[in-house]
Amino acid sequence: MGRNSIFIHIVRFVLLVLVQVLVFNQLNFLGFVNPMVYILFFFWFPIKENRMLFIGIGFFLGLVVDLFSDTLALHAAASVTIAYLRPAMMRFVFGVNYEFQSFRLSNTTRVQQFTFLALLILVHHVVFYSLEIFSLSNLLLLLKKVLFNVLGSIVLCTLLSSLFSPEKE
Known part of the structure; x- marks a missing residue:
């Protein structure tokens, strides 16, 4: 690098942490929908970097968001999970193509990019809200929170990603 x-x-x-903490943590749609846009960092991070460094950065990112959100390392746990599972998710979405030296996220189709982003968000939110609720007796609440927060996060992350990603011709 x-x-x-x-x-x-x-x-x-820094910008994703600030936007998450100062803007999106303050939003509370319908009383329980809080979009998490800092997940875009995992989407934009280079493919071929050191995996242990990436997991460490993911932990630090989640921990910083936890410090400002007062969430007892829930973000850190969910961030480490998606940082660890990212290669498997990429293999699932992009096939073995992502293992080649010339692979770039910007060279993939919009559908593949959307699927990858949605998968990152879904796994993150399932881990986050499972740890937050930590009870199967509240399964409907867990499903409701995961579903609506995933939808809100996907919409906002897709909008931010399209705003700040270079257009390909």
């Missing part, structure tokens, strides 16, 4: 690339990832990290 070059210096310019490291700088871009640091800026993305």
Whole structure:
């Protein structure tokens, strides 16, 4: 990773944490829908970087969001989970193509990008809300929170991703 690339990832990290903490943590649609847009960091992070470094950065990102959100490491646990499972999710969405040196997320179709982002968000939210509720007796509440928060996060992440991603011709 070059210096310019490291700088871009640091800026993305800081901006996504600030937007999450200052804007989206304050939103409360219908009393229980809180979109989580910091997941975009996992979507935008380079494919071929050191996996242990990526998991460590994911833990740190989740921990920073936890510190500002007062959520007792729930974000950290969910972030580490999606950082760890990201290669399997990429293999599921993109096939073995993502293992080649020339693979770039920007060279894939919009449907593949959307599917990958939706899968990241779904896994994150299932882990997050399962740990938050931590009871199968509240299964309907868990399903309701996961479903509506996944939908809200997908909509906002898709909008932000299309705003800040370079258009391909």
